[in-house]
Amino acid sequence: MNSNIPAFWRAGFRPFFLSGAFYALLVLCLWILSLTGYLEYETYVAPPLIHGHEMLYGFGVAAIAGFILTAMPNWTNTPPLSGLPLAGLYAFWIAGRLSLWAGTSIPFVVLATVDMLFLPTLAIMTARTLYKAGNKKNLMLPGIFLLLGTFNLLFYLSEMSVIELSSRTILEAAISVLILLITIIGGRIVPAFTRNALHQQGITIEISAPTKLSIACIIGTFVMVLGDVFISPDYPNSFAVFCLLLAMAHFIRLIFWKGWLTLNDPLLWSMHLGYLWIPIGLLLKSYGLYEYGYFWEGALHALTTGAIATMVLVVMIRAGLGHSGSPLKSSFLLTCSLIAITLAALSRVVQSALEGPLSVPVLHSSGLLWTLAFGLYIIHFLPIMFKPRLDGKPG
Template identity: 35%
Template sequence: MTMTASSAPTPSLPILFRDGWRVFFMAAGLYAVAAIAVWLLWTTGAAELPFAPGPIAWHAHEMVFGFASAALGGFFLTAVPNWTGAPAPSDRFVALVAGLWLAGRVAVWFAGALPAGVVALLDLAFVPVLGARMVAMLMIKPKPQNLMFIALLTLFWTSNLLVHLDWIGWSATEAQGMRGGLLTVSAMIAVLGGRVTPAFTRNALLRGNPAAPVPVSRKPLEIAGVALPILTALLALAGAPDPLTGAVAAAAGIAAGLRLAGWRGLSTLGDPIVWALHAGYAMLVLGLLAWGLALLGLSSEIGALHILGVGAIGGMTLAVMSRASIGHSGRPLRAPATVALAYGLIPLAALLRWAASAWPGSFHAAGTLGAGALWILAFVLYLLALWPIWTTPRPVKGNAS
């Protein structure tokens, strides 16, 4: 039988684009290593960075709007179909949004050779395309608790817009945009971490002992634990007075800590893939508290921002990306030993980077270098362990529970 050109099957793309979690969780890991390696070369004086933004601005921007946005892309392309029953995005759509994310990274890296407006257009394209697809899927089963992520994604994009408006020369909003982006991702962690951490902990504890005490959630704390981090992000983005923003951020940290206290984290210490979620959320607690105190003049703001960026965002994304990759590939939900080690390295990196800011001087350079080295090691271990999962088909038989 002869097949005509019109009836020929469409060639499939590589398996990496079959699922959003494959390409984006790989990209997040690769960029986590590459961006910090380049940053350390500059901080040690081994290289000059040719970027149009200053090195510090480039570093902050790429960790929030580069690394974290890749993790968000993989998560939403995977989770939203599960929430709504919508068909998963096609491999061509996954490849499209992955290409937009990469175009943004290349544009910022070569910003010195490109018009600032072109850099902005390329870097700002990814989130609207991702968000439009999310809206289409979420409207199949519209629920307020899920639709709120469109609002948060809009805040995230607006934060990036403020950065680019500054880089173009139209405003002086770089600091607002950077902090708004970081605090918006932190708010997403407060929302998502507040859902998955107690739920996955409950499942793990009951598997081991059907009569085990389970995590406790109290509605007033749940409301405060979501509303206050979002309000903190809004205030940061708006450039509100430091005392107001600091007080709200500290209150958000206290609410997050009270939530975490009821989730029975100590009972999960033998199960790394679960306690990593608790560790990431604990870093959110410390980061919000530290940043709030910093704005009130009581601690180092740079140190606090790194607790949020390295500890909360780095730790929680590592925990979620590894868990989703293992589970959606049909494998038992057990973290490989190297990934379990990576879970422990991230909080150490965050605390070391905080210490480098809290005690400047001779310790600053060593602490910054040590924190960066721990971060790179953690994500190298993550990449080595999960690379075969991202690049091979799902096993015929497996357990994705």
């Protein structure tokens, strides 16, 4: 790797993880200001939809990019994307964020076009590298990026009244796409990291779920993506039963990974806890569909603040430590960060069921805990991201 490249542009995890964490704070702060009436501006898209869209396509997608660009060199034995190519890809992500917050100052078609550039570009770049390296088992990941990009296109077409699907329904399906990614990638790394850590402690034990069960979870979660669009709106009761069965499958899969043996390692128990939010969220989703006929707010935040944000945060921490040459061990700040995101998810889900005077304080508490979680991450990693690896290796 060219030593003249600034450290910040030597690997994808540096700009995308750090920017994703900052953006997680920014989006929440702007949403709170909008809710409280302190922020008003003209926009094509309603503020609640902007909040949901940017948590997925801003924060979530940044984490996905950081992970795939960091993991792919290990999968393919190729150098990491760095320098100007990395900066160019990052510019697409930034441009999409700026376009959406520009309000009505630019034409809506331009806004949508700019925001849709990033995911197809990421998919093409990763597919090309994986294909040339003969790494066929991971070629499904660029396909999932394109699926996520397709839902982004549908979101904008809905906002332009070109299609009849509601924008919220499309975002709900996009949430399920991210859960699908966690199902696939988490299904690889959670048991593998657990097995390796226990082996280092002298504990040799089987840490893997039956292959058929894992395949059922992956296929079932993919079906849920389609069900969010085509089944849930018209047949909520039937879809509730499906979500309940899928929740049970994910929970049984998690039991096989024996998370209770990892309570001494925050970088491990948090991964198990993040995955646990999937069956919890699906159980609440089933309840909401049956009781109210729609994707209930409690379920939505169990899957987003709980499963997605927790898994994103712990993966950003693990990858950030490992690929910066730092010891793969949680610090006090990072452990507090992981505890804070767990409490943020719990309080946000509880708030969804509350009515009366307690609802607002609990909502604010969730926001403060979210801010604490990602703020502590930034405090720890900000200096690391701008320094070369401690072990002198590329990246």
